[in-house]
Amino acid sequence: MPRTTTLENPGCPPLRALTFDVLGLIKVIEAKGEEKAAAKVVERWGEPDSTRAVVAASILDREIDPLLGVARKNGLVDVLNPVNGDIQVSIPNVSQTDVYPEADAIIGLHLFRKQRLESLSRSITFLTCTIKGRTSMKSIEIPQSCTDTISDAAQTTWNTCGSGDILFSKVDENECYALFGGKGVEVNVWDIHTSTKIWTAKSPVKNNLGIFTPTWFTSGSFLSKDHRKFVSGTNSHQVRLYDVSAQRRPIMSFDFGETAIKAVTGDLDGYTIYAGNGSGDLASVDIRTGKLLGCFLGKCSGSIRSIVRHPELPVIASCGLDSYLRIWDIKSRQLLSAVFLKQHLSDVVFDSYFRNEVGGSTDLPHQLQGLNDISEGTEDEGIVPDKRKKASKVHKGSKKLKLRNEGKNSDLPPQPQDLNKIPEMIRAKRKKASKVHKGSEKHKLRKNRQEQ
Amino acid sequence: MGGKRKNSAGTTSGHSTQEGGQHVKKKEKIVETLLPSTIKNKEKRSAVHAKIKHQKGLEKRKRAKAREAAEQRALELGEEPPLKMIPRTIENTRELDETICKxxxxxxxxxxDADEFSSILKQDCTPKILITTCRFNSTRGPAFISDLLTVIPNAHYFERGTYDLKKIVEYAKNKDFTSVIVVHTNRREPDALLIMALPDGPTAHFKLSKLLLRKDIKHHGNPTSHKPELVLNNFTTRLGHRIGRLIQSLFPQDPNFRGRRVVTCHNQRDFIFFRHHRYIFETKESKQAASSGKKIKDNKDEESSEQKVIARLQECGPRFTLKLISLQHGTFDSKGGxxxxxxxxxxDTSRRRFFM
Known part of the structure; x- marks a missing residue:
C-alpha cells in the first residue's frame, strides 16, 4: 500500500541561504516561513562551467552593503552582492603567475568585516589560503563598475606550512587569528596582523600498541567568541578540542562515525558543536563533556562538506556531495527542509538579514526614506551602496520593530514567528501524549467495568 | 482441503439444492460479521477460510468473464473496447523523487560535460580496463573473470598478488587504464564487484548475486570479438545516471553492429540485471511459418503479410545481478574516502522508494 499517513512537516522559518556547487553556480534558497512551506530555489547566478567550480565562499553578513566572496577553482576570487548577484569585482590570482591555479587551488577564503584601510572609498580585505599553504591577505578597492581595473592591491603573503597539504583555514570571531591544518600539517594558529605563527599543536602520543596515527586534519573551527579554543576533525574520524592557553595536545578528543570528519562547526553558545563526516552522518556534541547529544537523521546519503549555524534562528544548514541542502532544527534535531540542487555542493552560507516580505508593506515609502537616511549617513558621495531590495520593503532599522509589525498584520501575538513555532510543536506533541493517556485511561475504565 | 470439500460435496449431494443455497448464504452472513482468524477451532477455521477463498475465486472468474464478454461485444459492434485496467505495481506507485533527471x-x-567519464564518452580516449581480484581467488572467480574478459573489449586481467589496491590504482593510472574492476570472492563464490573510474573518477561498490557463468547457461552462444552494443535501461535519477555513465565508460562507444552482440544493463527496483546476448534478424515466409506452426506463435499474423522480420536472441552469458552499496567520490579509499x-x-522505510 502506498503511504497513507503523511509525515508532519514542521515547516521552515523564514531564511535565506546561498549554496555553491561544482559547476560554479550560486543558488539562492529562500523559505518564506509560511505554514508548512518548504524552502525553494528562487535564483540561480552564473553559467554552468566546471573550471569555475566554487571551492570556498565567505559572506559579509551585514545590514548595509553586504558582500559575498567566492573563490573558484581556476584561482579567481569573485566578490558579489548577495542580494542580487551582481559581480562587484573579480580578482585574478595575481600572486602566482608561474604556478598552475588548479594545482594550488584555494581552500579557504574569508572576507573581513573591519576595514583595514581608513580610506574614503569602499574597499574590501580578504584572506585566501591555498593547498600548498600560501596565505595572502589583500585589500582591494571596489571599483565603480566591473570594467575598471583594480587599482591598488595591498598584499601580505606568507607560507603557513613547509610540507603537506592545508585542508582548511578559519578566521576567528574578532578577525585577529587564523587557524590552519591539513594532511601532514598540525593545526596552527597565526596572528593575522603580524603574520606570525603563535601556536602549533602537538600530535597525540602513541597508543598502547605503539602505533602512531599520521597527522591528517580535515576540518576545524573556532568556538564562538573565543579565539583560544577550537575544535578540529581528523581523517581518522576523531574530533579534538584544543585550548591554546592550556596545552599543546588536545584537551578532549572522541571518535565519531567511521569516516573522516569533513565538517565541524561550533554553536553560538560556545560548547555545542556540529560534526559531519564523509558518509553523511551529522551529529551535535557537547564538547565540554564529549557527549553525543544526538544525530540528525534524515536520509542524508552523501559526504557533508559544510555546516553553517544561522546567527539568529535555531537552525543549521548542511550540504555536501548528495547535492541536497538540508535545514535542521537544532533543538529537536528534526529535518525542516531539504532542497535538491542537482550538483555536488561545496559550501553554504546564510544571509541572516533576509526578511519575509509578506507583512508591513503599508508604510513602505516612509521606511524607504529611513533607509536612505541611514545609508547617506554612512557612505560617501559617489558610491551608491547596494541596498537590500527585499529588506527595504519591510525594514525599519531594527529587527524587533519589524517583527512587531508583522505580528500586527497577521493578528498574531507580538512574537517572532520562528520562536512561535517551537512551542507549537511541543504543544502538538503534548496533545498527542494526552490523547494516548486518555485512551489508556478509557481502556482501564473498560477493564474495571468488565471486572465488575 | 480439496479432498475434504469433495467429500462434503458428495455427502450433501443427496440434500435438496435449496437447502445448500441457504447454507451458503448463512455462511456468507457469518463471514461478513466474523473473520476466520477469530475462530478458535482449527477445523472450523480452515473450513470457513476455504469457503471464503472458494467464493472469492468464483467471483473473480465471474468478473473476468463479464469483462471478456464486454470486450467481445464491443468488438462485434465495432465500438471502442473498454479501457484495460492498469495493474498497480511497485514501480508505477513509486515514491515521488525530485532527483529524477529531466x-x-x-x-x-x-x-x-564536466564529469569524469566525458572524455571516454566523447570518444577522446578509448577505454582500457584492468580486471583484478581479491587476495584469495579460486574456482568461480577466475571463471567469471574469463567470461568478463570476453564481454568487455580491451580488458586485461592482472593477478592480484599481495599488492594493495591503492598501489594497483596507482599502477593503472600510470599505464593509462581508464577503469579498474575488482571481483571479490567469498567462499569461492564471487559476491562483490568494485568498479572504479580512473584517474579520479568515482568508485562504485556493488553486491553481486545470482551469478550464472556461460557454461552453466543452457544453449548458450559464443560471442565474437566484435565490439558489443550496450543497452542501459531505467537509469532515471541523478545517481542512476551517474552509475549508467560509469558502466557506459567500460565499453567502447563505437559498437560493431555487424557483430550483433548486445550487452544489457537493466535497472529495476535498484537491482541492475546484466545480460549478454547475440541476436539475429530472420525473415520468415508465410509458407514456412504455416508448416512449422507449432514453433512460432505469431504465425496467424504472418498470414496477412507474406514476409516478416523477427529478432531472435541467444544468450551468451555471464548473467548476474548487481546492487549498489556505495558510490565513493574519488578512487578507492576505504578510510578517508x-x-x-x-x-x-x-x-529502507518504504518499499516504494528507489534511488536509481
Missing part, C-alpha cells in the same frame, strides 16, 4: 535540464548536460551515496538502513 530531459530539458541544462545543468544536467553541463554536469555531464568521501561518499557520494551510501546505502543506510534508515532509507
Amino acid at each position: 530531459p530539458d535540464d541544462e545543468e544536467l548536460f553541463a554536469g555531464n 568521501e561518499y557520494e551515496w551510501v546505502h543506510k538502513p534508515e532509507m
Whole structure:
C-alpha cells in the first residue's frame, strides 16, 4: 500500500541561504516561513562551467552593503552582492603567475568585516589560503563598475606550512587569528596582523600498541567568541578540542562515525558543536563533556562538506556531495527542509538579514526614506551602496520593530514567528501524549467495568 | 482441503439444492460479521477460510468473464473496447523523487560535460580496463573473470598478488587504464564487484548475486570479438545516471553492429540485471511459418503479410545481478574516502522508494 499517513512537516522559518556547487553556480534558497512551506530555489547566478567550480565562499553578513566572496577553482576570487548577484569585482590570482591555479587551488577564503584601510572609498580585505599553504591577505578597492581595473592591491603573503597539504583555514570571531591544518600539517594558529605563527599543536602520543596515527586534519573551527579554543576533525574520524592557553595536545578528543570528519562547526553558545563526516552522518556534541547529544537523521546519503549555524534562528544548514541542502532544527534535531540542487555542493552560507516580505508593506515609502537616511549617513558621495531590495520593503532599522509589525498584520501575538513555532510543536506533541493517556485511561475504565 | 470439500460435496449431494443455497448464504452472513482468524477451532477455521477463498475465486472468474464478454461485444459492434485496467505495481506507485533527471535540464548536460567519464564518452580516449581480484581467488572467480574478459573489449586481467589496491590504482593510472574492476570472492563464490573510474573518477561498490557463468547457461552462444552494443535501461535519477555513465565508460562507444552482440544493463527496483546476448534478424515466409506452426506463435499474423522480420536472441552469458552499496567520490579509499551515496538502513522505510 502506498503511504497513507503523511509525515508532519514542521515547516521552515523564514531564511535565506546561498549554496555553491561544482559547476560554479550560486543558488539562492529562500523559505518564506509560511505554514508548512518548504524552502525553494528562487535564483540561480552564473553559467554552468566546471573550471569555475566554487571551492570556498565567505559572506559579509551585514545590514548595509553586504558582500559575498567566492573563490573558484581556476584561482579567481569573485566578490558579489548577495542580494542580487551582481559581480562587484573579480580578482585574478595575481600572486602566482608561474604556478598552475588548479594545482594550488584555494581552500579557504574569508572576507573581513573591519576595514583595514581608513580610506574614503569602499574597499574590501580578504584572506585566501591555498593547498600548498600560501596565505595572502589583500585589500582591494571596489571599483565603480566591473570594467575598471583594480587599482591598488595591498598584499601580505606568507607560507603557513613547509610540507603537506592545508585542508582548511578559519578566521576567528574578532578577525585577529587564523587557524590552519591539513594532511601532514598540525593545526596552527597565526596572528593575522603580524603574520606570525603563535601556536602549533602537538600530535597525540602513541597508543598502547605503539602505533602512531599520521597527522591528517580535515576540518576545524573556532568556538564562538573565543579565539583560544577550537575544535578540529581528523581523517581518522576523531574530533579534538584544543585550548591554546592550556596545552599543546588536545584537551578532549572522541571518535565519531567511521569516516573522516569533513565538517565541524561550533554553536553560538560556545560548547555545542556540529560534526559531519564523509558518509553523511551529522551529529551535535557537547564538547565540554564529549557527549553525543544526538544525530540528525534524515536520509542524508552523501559526504557533508559544510555546516553553517544561522546567527539568529535555531537552525543549521548542511550540504555536501548528495547535492541536497538540508535545514535542521537544532533543538529537536528534526529535518525542516531539504532542497535538491542537482550538483555536488561545496559550501553554504546564510544571509541572516533576509526578511519575509509578506507583512508591513503599508508604510513602505516612509521606511524607504529611513533607509536612505541611514545609508547617506554612512557612505560617501559617489558610491551608491547596494541596498537590500527585499529588506527595504519591510525594514525599519531594527529587527524587533519589524517583527512587531508583522505580528500586527497577521493578528498574531507580538512574537517572532520562528520562536512561535517551537512551542507549537511541543504543544502538538503534548496533545498527542494526552490523547494516548486518555485512551489508556478509557481502556482501564473498560477493564474495571468488565471486572465488575 | 480439496479432498475434504469433495467429500462434503458428495455427502450433501443427496440434500435438496435449496437447502445448500441457504447454507451458503448463512455462511456468507457469518463471514461478513466474523473473520476466520477469530475462530478458535482449527477445523472450523480452515473450513470457513476455504469457503471464503472458494467464493472469492468464483467471483473473480465471474468478473473476468463479464469483462471478456464486454470486450467481445464491443468488438462485434465495432465500438471502442473498454479501457484495460492498469495493474498497480511497485514501480508505477513509486515514491515521488525530485532527483529524477529531466530531459530539458541544462545543468544536467553541463554536469555531464564536466564529469569524469566525458572524455571516454566523447570518444577522446578509448577505454582500457584492468580486471583484478581479491587476495584469495579460486574456482568461480577466475571463471567469471574469463567470461568478463570476453564481454568487455580491451580488458586485461592482472593477478592480484599481495599488492594493495591503492598501489594497483596507482599502477593503472600510470599505464593509462581508464577503469579498474575488482571481483571479490567469498567462499569461492564471487559476491562483490568494485568498479572504479580512473584517474579520479568515482568508485562504485556493488553486491553481486545470482551469478550464472556461460557454461552453466543452457544453449548458450559464443560471442565474437566484435565490439558489443550496450543497452542501459531505467537509469532515471541523478545517481542512476551517474552509475549508467560509469558502466557506459567500460565499453567502447563505437559498437560493431555487424557483430550483433548486445550487452544489457537493466535497472529495476535498484537491482541492475546484466545480460549478454547475440541476436539475429530472420525473415520468415508465410509458407514456412504455416508448416512449422507449432514453433512460432505469431504465425496467424504472418498470414496477412507474406514476409516478416523477427529478432531472435541467444544468450551468451555471464548473467548476474548487481546492487549498489556505495558510490565513493574519488578512487578507492576505504578510510578517508568521501561518499557520494551510501546505502543506510534508515532509507529502507518504504518499499516504494528507489534511488536509481
